[in-house]
Amino acid sequence: MRGKIHLAGTALNWPGFGSALVLFALLLLAGAPSARGGAWTQEEGHGQVILQGSATYSATEFGPSYDLYASRPYDKVEVTLVFEYGATDWLTLLAAPQFLNVSFGDPSPSSYAGPGYQDLGARVRLWRDAASVVSAQVVGRFSGTGNSQSAAAVGYEDPELDLRLLYGVAFTLFGKPAFLDVQLAQRMRFGPPPDELHLDLTLGWRVVERWQLLAQSFSVISEGAGTGPYFGDSYEYYKLQMGAAYDLSAAITVQLSVVGTVFARNAPQENGLVLAAYYRF
Numbered sequence: 001m002r003g004k005i006h007l008a009g010t011a012l013n014w015p016g017f018g019s020a021l022v023l024f025a026l027l028l029l030a031g032a033p034s035a036r037g038g039a040w041t042q043e044e045g046h047g048q049v050i051l052q053g054s055a056t057y058s059a060t061e062f063g064p065s066y067d068l069y070a071s072r073p074y075d076k077v078e079v080t081l082v083f084e085y086g087a088t089d090w091l092t093l094l095a096a097p098q099f100l101n102v103s104f105g106d107p108s109p110s111s112y113a114g115p116g117y118q119d120l121g122a123r124v125r126l127w128r129d130a131a132s133v134v135s136a137q138v139v140g141r142f143s144g145t146g147n148s149q150s151a152a153a154v155g156y157e158d159p160e161l162d163l164r165l166l167y168g169v170a171f172t173l174f175g176k177p178a179f180l181d182v183q184l185a186q187r188m189r190f191g192p193p194p195d196e197l198h199l200d201l202t203l204g205w206r207v208v209e210r211w212q213l214l215a216q217s218f219s220v221i222s223e224g225a226g227t228g229p230y231f232g233d234s235y236e237y238y239k240l241q242m243g244a245a246y247d248l249s250a251a252i253t254v255q256l257s258v259v260g261t262v263f264a265r266n267a268p269q270e271n272g273l274v275l276a277a278y279y280r281f
Helices: 002-006 016-021
Strands: 047-062 068-088 091-096 098-104 110-115 117-128 132-143 160-173 176-189 196-205 211-222 236-247 252-265 267-280
Touching: 047 252, 068 267, 098 117, 117 160, 160 196, 211 252, 236 267
Parallel strands: none
Antiparallel strands: 047 068, 047 267, 068 091, 068 098, 091 117, 098 110, 117 132, 132 160, 160 176, 176 196, 196 211, 211 236, 236 252, 252 267
């Protein structure tokens, strides 16, 4: 149960081994010279819609000494619809409703299926030049689980505030367009869960005209422990996500990735698939 709770949020710290594992992260599927998303704001009157689904499974957990052992199994499906719209060239409005399905096995099986977090926020461009950009982002995350009374919904029941600083740069890698997107966030979690620090990094490399390779990571560190029976321990986890994106047209991109937890403390070892479709307008 412990691991599932922590997955509701995402953070950042710099333990030696963890720093080495923070390689790449998140999604950014437009070409590097004209990157749209991540640290980049949308052009005025334009934007994108992203439909992303992930399916993950866990039957093992990293303990307090980073050792791996068998734990209560669970599987989780998340489907998120992300809207980004350029109110101006420097201000992008964000909304992201989520559907969540979580099932725990023996002992004491439980499940939850219904709304997850509903996100609302904005990204503001602070600075840019020909190749790079710096932005700030504020997102309020509102729980959709209500009074589900299900243990499978623990960790998704309290509001959150995500404060994020973003940096993106486009460059050439072995003669091909590439980009790096770096995001540092403070995740404020209201209720029993502890606050978190996040570091998300993305490396994208367009190897041929329509294909882009993506190397991604998610690094999360709790700021101490929370309260209550489910949040009595601090935790950290580091995920790697590797995949590829294909441009069906100038407006539509699809992505397939595999994701796994490579190192953690007091958190589950997850493996799964991520599918995404992007429509740019």
